[in-house]
Amino acid sequence: MTRKVADCRNYPSEMNCTLTISGEEDEVVRAAAEHAISVHGHDDTPELRDDIRRLLEDEAPAAAAAGTGAGAPAGDGMHFVQLIEFRTTKRDEVNQLIDEWENATGGKRTASRAVLTADHEQPNSYYEFVEFPSYDEAMRNSALPETEALSRRMRELCDGEPTFHNLDVVRAEKL
CATH class of the missing domain: 3.30.70.100 (Alpha-Beta Plaits)
Structure with a gap:
């Protein structure tokens, strides 16, 4: 199963949040919703979780990310x-x-x-x-x-x- 990523940097906010959450889809949705509620002041609604799930991206394969050193x-x-x-x-x-x-x-x-x-x-x-x-x-x-x-x-x-x-x-x- 492809891991998913939620990255606050893709959605600029007044606080310039830089948090990135990655993992299995349900884990990321749960953690991102908790973050959106506690840090960004969103209401805990099913719509929030649906929006988060819709905006998740696939995590880049580790082998591709590893080749970015000097x-x-x-x-x-x-x-x-x-x-x-x-x-x-x-x-x-x-x-x-x-x-x-x-x-x-x-x-x-x-x-x-x-x-x-x-x-x-x-x-x-x-x-x-x-x-x-x-x-x-x-x-x-x-x-x-x-x-x-x-x-x-x-x-x-x-x-x-x-x-x-x-x-x-x-x-x-x-x-």
Whole structure:
């Protein structure tokens, strides 16, 4: 059975909580609910537990996580990053669209992490780094109907066509 992860860093709060909980699904739901109630002030409801369960992600395999030391190779093609470059004056709408996609693809998407950045030197220029376990998993994610809809709607919000770069990770370090 695949272990699950609940990570408060994925859901920014006023207290900037950084707690990550991993384990078997029922354990994580129980612990995350207790944390949400005692630390974040949520009400103890069945809906809270359903929401937590829906937002859980699969834990990265230990072998993949182990290859992140200084100078360590990323593994045998085990990591893949898609870099998406785009320009838009509608950043808030893009953020809302990404949130909708994340909610719609919970439990289905194969992306393990995404970082959206704004170019400090070029206003309205953005770069999104989306991490996957492999190229094949990235392509499986791209084939999701929700991802195809995201891409179509994203193009409507962009000034020009986004540029996609498919990148094999050859070195990753935790600094």
